[in-house]
Amino acid sequence: MNATMTFCPPNITLNEIWVNHGTSKCFMDTVSTCFISSYLMIFGTIQLWMYKKYSTEINENLLGKSTLYNVQKFALYFLPFLSVVRIILQATVLDDKTIYGYMILSTVLTVVIYPYSVHILRVERYKLLPSVPTRGHGLVLLGFWTLAFVSENLVFINIGRLEWWFHLNSLTDQIEMSLFVLRYVTSLVIFALGLKAPGITDMVQNDYRTINDNANVRPRFRQNRLDDNSSTWKNAWHKIKTLAPFLWPKTDILLQFRVLFCFILLASGRVVNLYVPIYNKKIVDSVAEEPVIFRWDLVLIYVGFKFLQGGGTGGMGLLNNLRSFLWIQIQQYTTREVEVELFRHLHSLSLRWHLGRKTGEVLRIMDRGTDSINNLLNYILFSIVPTIVDIVIAIVFFISTFNKWFGIIVFVTMTLYIAATIGVTEWRTKFQRRMNLADNAQKARSVDSLLNFETVKYYGAESYEVKSYREAILKFQTEEWKSMITLNILNTMQNVIICGGLLAGSLLCLHMVVTNDGLTIGDYVLFASYIIQLYVPLNWFGTYYRAIQKNFVDMENMFELLREEQEIIDAPGAGPLVIKRGGVEFSNVSFGYTPERVVLRNISFVAPPGKTIAFVGPSGAGKSTIMRLLFRFYDVEQGAVIVDGQNVKTVRQDTLRSAIGVVPQDTVLFNNTIKYNIQYGKIEAPEADVIAAAKNADIHERILSFPDAYETMVGERGLRLSGGEKQRVAIARTILKSPTIVLLDEATSALDTQTERTIQAALNRVCANRTTIIIAHRLSTIIHADEILVLKDGEIIERGKHNELISYGAVYHNMWQAQLQNNQNGEVAVENGDIDDDDKKAS
Structure with a gap:
């Protein structure tokens, strides 16, 4: 070392910036x-x-x-x-x-x-x-x-x-x-x-999870989202494992051969991309060097390779078009399998989940999620991977054919470009997520409003709905603007990097050509054409990567749906329900929809085979909950629900529900024909049975009065039919099912007195020799019941036959007298229905 240390090397001062063709x-x-x-x-x-x-x-x-x-x-x-x-x-x-x-x-x-x-x-x-x-x-x-x-x-x-x-x-x-x-x-x-x-x-996510844990609330799928700033590649391996069964057509050998052949075409395209600029160089050298020769064979080969390659990205070439054609059926297979599995999963979820969902948002998530899978495969397999392979081939080719500096230029440019693209795209992912949430909210708002258009009309709230929808659109557009402005920033950065690399490589190549440093004019054409050919797909790399990010974001919502666990599942080894006579028993059943809201308290009763049990009581007493527990829409917390001596938790749900028929209070029909809605009770039933069921439900003549008879469309949720007509269609559907156990939830509540008498007679015939459980407010419909149970605040406070309960002079007696008084005064109680002269005689 020198005895005297200097700040800068000899003959260089701190003021000198440019020294020997470079910075100091x-x-x-x-x-x-x-x-x-x-x-x-x-x-x-x-x-x-x-x-x-x-x-x-x-x-x-x-x-x-x-x-x-x-x-x-x-x-x-x-x-x-x-x-x-x-x-x-x-x-x-x-x-x-x-x-x-x-x-x-x-x-x-x-x-x-x-x-x-x-x-x-x-x-x-x-x-x-x-x-x-x-x-x-x-x-x-x-x-x-x-x-x-x-x-x-x-x-x-x-x-x-x-x-x-x-x-x-x-x-x-x-x-x-x-x-x-x-x-x-x-x-x-x-x-x-x-x-x-x-x-x-990490901090934000854990804090969020802790808040939810402390609140002891299981978040719904719309709330259970990744942090806005987290990478969409998080849990990528889990996503790939979830999708893997849908990607490989394991049941179709011909589709498997298609997949393999598509990858062969993809590999062939990489070779063609290398030879196109090489033959372009040979053509230029053939006319630039002495002796000049008309090399028509080189032109023919070059054009042949271009025909296979197509444009700079291979978008119009024979290889890519053939691969796209063969991939169509593979893509359809994947879409079909994912959509079917997602649809199956949604139907397997519990009633509790479906009561909390928003239909418009779920449909939007399903559409975007399934579309994103195919897009993701196309971008990764046929855009990202080939581009990276082309970059590696280019680096090796330039180093071996030219010198290491060309390889370094390509490597540094590609590395900077990919690093900047990934880094900035990861940063702006949160804007895409927020835009998706706003888009979901907008679509959910419109669907919810249109589904409830009757309510909107009743209250004259059209202007309010339009204003709310406008606000939802404005929120979406605000998030969309943030996403688009960050996209412009990324595009500018990518353009600077690519042009910088192109400038450096072109100057170096041209310098070596001019100074006769081993390169020819054909080499410059080779470099320029190859580098431009390489930069064209690379320029799309950012678009592809952003599209992959967007598809991952779209898939996150779908995966959240797929991760929703089934609340009600069959026990391991559960067998079918063996129907003997159809007896039903509730043994010390307690249940609540939430820990704070107990609906049923220690309920016990027996519905013997072939007998009729009726439940009455004020709204919210737990009557409908009993029906839901029997259907096993929910599992009891204490006690047991038993059918023919078998606990419903130990049998398969499908066999349990196939043995039970229900006529609900609020009938919702499919937007299809009347025949379809009745036949839904037994899909394979012949038309004669459908007509017989309609006759028993006293709606056959009414159906024939329609212009299209049984082919009449009922409209969305059956709104083109009256309340009584919808109810009778539901009764016909249950009659066609012919179940062992029948549940009637205010089955005649929407009917007039005359029609009720007819339907009641039909129901009596249907329920004959079948175990029947009735929920009623109109007491005249249950006076024939073998046992009537009065519910209040989730407890059975009275039980017995009609005459016995009247004689007690307690709650049931007061309900009966109130309905009689309303009838005598000419009042029709909205909730309790009509009481006619026959009812008075029955008392």
Whole structure:
């Protein structure tokens, strides 16, 4: 080492910026390190002061372990370590063996400033300011990491200096190059992890889960979402495993051969992409070099390859068109299997889930989710993977055919482009998620409003609905604008990187052609055509990656639906329900829809085979809940529901429900024909049985009066029929099913007195020799019941036959007298129905 240490190397001063066709390392290291260090020290100190004064500690138990957070800290410590190693090697191994002042300054500042950034990083993770969480790092750290990464890229300005270590002419150059690659990769990792913010994201997610756990509330699927800033690649392996059974057509050998042949065509396209610019070069050289020869064979081969390739992205070539044609049936197979499985899963979910869903939102999620699967496959298999393979082939080809500098230019450009695309796209994923949520809300709002158009009309709320829908659209457009503006930022960044790489490579190639440095005009044409051919699909890489991100976001909602667990499932080894006589028993049953709301309390009763049991009581007493438990829409919390001596939890649900027929109070019909809705009770029933069931329900003549008779469309939810007509269709449907157990939930509540008498006679015939459970407000419909149970607040307070309950002079007697009084006064109670003269005689 020199006895006197100087700040810069000999014959170079700090004021000299451009030296020997490149920047002065003394100037660059001094200015960049001092500027970056000053930035972090000033603004980082201000940020720490704010945290010290206003922040609160976060419970460490809320912070989950994060591997990426540990990688982030390691990288921040690794860079100063490299600086120390660099100065040690400078003093011992490298050719100069001289340490200058700027090296010491740069090393000291690096050793100080990066641990300081780790301290700020820990403060952001373990403390929280009294404001809305940013779900990411603050601007101070993001700016610091960005500046550090930019300073590493400034080195490429010196690529033309002959004495620079890029040429790898000595051991010193190789060591310098190795250290640079390590610094560059580490800075890139720090920058990418800074955008992801694994420590901060982990905190938010765990805090969210803890809040839900403390509230003891199981979130619905619309609330159970990933954090806005989390990567869509999170749980990617789980998503792939979920989709795997639908991707490979394991049951169709011909489709499997199609898949293999499509990949062969894809591989062939990579070879064709390489030979197109090669033959273009040969054609140019054949006319540029003496003797000039008319090489029509080269032109023919070149055009043949172009015919196979098509455009720059292969979008119109024979290979791609043939592959697209063969892939159609594979794509349809995947879509079909996913849609069917999702539809099956939705039907397997419990009544509790379906009562809480929004139909419009679920349909929107199903549509986007299934579409996203095919798009995802196409983008990954036929766009992303081929582009990456083409890049690798190009790097190897340029290094072997030209020299290492062309390979480095292509590699650096591609790496920067892909890193920037992935980093920024990951950052803007939250905007896509928020836009999807707003889109879901908009569609759900419109569907909900249209499904309830009658209610809107009743209350004259058309203007309110339009205003609400406008507000939903405005919210969606606000999120859409944020998503689109960040997309423009990404496109600009990608364009700068691609044009920079194209400029560097073109200048180098043209320089070597002009200086006769081993390259011909054909080589320049080869480079230009190949690089443009390569950059065209690469330019779409950002679009493909963004599309993949969007498809992953769309799939997240669908996966949330698929992850919804079935609340009511068959027990392992459950067998079919063996129907003997159809007896029903409730033994000490207690049940509540929520822990705070107990609906049934210690209910016990027996419905003997062939007998009729009736339940009466005020609304909310638990009458309909008993029917739902018998159908096993819910499982009892205490006690047991028994059918013919078999606990309903131990038999298959399908066999249980096939033995029970129900006529609900609120009948909802399919938007199909009357025949279809009646035949739904027994899908395979012949038309004669359908007509017989309609006659027993006293609706046959009414159906024949319609212009289309049994082919009459009933409209959405059956709204084209009157309430009584819908009820009689439901009765006919149950008659056609011919179940062993019959449940009547206010089955004649929507009928007039005359029709009720007719239907009641039909129901009596249908229920003959069948176990029947009736829920009624109109007491005249149950006076024939073998036992009547009076419910109040989830408990049975009276039981017996009609005459017995009248004689008690208690609750049932008062209900009966109230209905008689209403009838005598000419009043028709909306809830209790009509009482006629026969009812008076019955009393």
